[in-house]
Amino acid sequence: MSGEAMLIDGIHIPLTVPFYRDGNSYLRKLEHNVGRYSLTPAAGLVALGPGSEGSTLSDVETDEVLQAVGQSAAREKVLIAGIAKDSVRRAVAMAESAERASFDSVLLAAPHTLLPDAELALFFRAVADASPLPVLLWSHATAPSRQLPITLVAELAEHANIVGLYDADLSVERYGLIATATASVRRDVTVTTIFAPVTRRMVVPESGEGPATFVSAESLGGGAALAVATPKATIKTRTKTVGFQVMAAGDASELLPLLEAGVPGALPRLAACSPQACHEVFAAFKDGDPALSAEKAKRLRMADEVMRKLGVAGIKYGCDLNGYFGGSPRLPRLPLNIEQRELVEVALRELRN
Structure with missing residues (x-):
């Protein structure tokens, strides 16, 4: 495969x-x-x-x-x-x-x-x-x-x-x-x-979208004509x-x-x-x-250094600061302490979304 x-x-x-x-x-x-x-x-x-x-x-x-x-x-x-x-x-x-x-x-x-x-x-x-x-x-x-x-x-x-x-x-x-x-x-x-x-999802037709098309009763073998939604056209x-x-x-x-x-x-x-x-x-x-x-890259150096040091707990706290859900890591990893949180806050101060 x-x-x-x-x-x-x-x-x-x-x-x-x-x-x-x-x-x-x-x-x-x-x-x-x-x-x-x-x-x-x-x-x-x-x-x-x-x-x-x-x-x-x-x-x-x-x-x-x-x-x-x-x-x-x-x-x-x-x-x-x-x-x-x-x-x-x-x-x-x-x-x-x-x-x-x-x-x-x-x-x-x-x-x-x-x-x-x-x-x-x-x-x-x-x-x-x-x-x-x-x-x-x-x-x-x-x-x-x-x-x-x-x-x-x-x-x-x-x-x-x-x-x-x-x-x-x-x-x-x-x-x-x-x-x-x-x-x-x-x-x-x-x-x-x-x-x-x-992507794979882009080439799969989405049913239920696009204009309806009428299907004749004859083609269905009898009964009233039906309006059936055609799949969305592929890209x-x-x-x-x-x-x-x-x-x-x-x-x-x-x-x-x-x-x-x-x-x-x-x-x-x-x-x-x-x-x-x-x-x-x-x-x-x-x-x-x-x-x-x-110039844009230079602004990221402090944040890179802090996140490299603090790992996934630092990244997750950064997510919390910027409007994403981060939360605490799973044990045995520990959440950040107050000093570590301050490091992340300073590093991301100019990078807030």
Whole structure:
């Protein structure tokens, strides 16, 4: 099984999972967040990605979160599900859950158990062989993940169902080496007439919309003529050829040099609480104003440093400050103390939405 390759670019938002005070997942607040993120210029949403609290969820909760995101997101937002599991069987099962929830792709990190490169390559290939959705790799030098060697990335890029990479340690030099090593990879992706991604939800006709059309009694084999609503017309599309798609992850303030090197977009941790501020760095560059992009990026440095230090608890408090539902992390992670909250408040003071 395999999915059709997706265009992966722009700013992607890493979703957090809100919880009740007793630790149960709060799906209504997640739906609210996804609805608000859908109003931003972000190109995609990443659920249960590395660094989130996805590993703390049960299988039932995972399915519920994926369904909530799939039903709440705007049709044009690319949806990517983290499927970090320690076995091929469980990762594939999670990919199938993501497919049922109308996601577009899955994000696969290395198992927590340190594997030799040969077994690691087998893990990625076996999941990609069976996944109903295209696979994006995750690389990060910090445990429990690992930085993927460029030789391994190049080998996996040849797999028809492995379409790209999010790299939390991406530098201009590393990106250049990956681009060179994967230069032979070319794939056709479906895009809109303005070269935006086409999601699975965009090409599924929406019943009950559009003008009614009359169906004759004769065609129904008797009875009165009926007015039946036609499905909404499908969108116009075209094809774009892309290579192996490499996205940055981590600090939004370090994005400009990577964009100048050719990176098509990023998954900044800060985008969870300040999506507009992160997008402005990307948008200024795309508009041909690198000086403005650099200025926008400079404003994010303090926030990046604070969020890197405080992790998901800091991101969640930042969400609370900016009109999203964050709340406390799930135990054993602890909420921020007063001093830590003040750090986040100062860092986000100029970044409030």
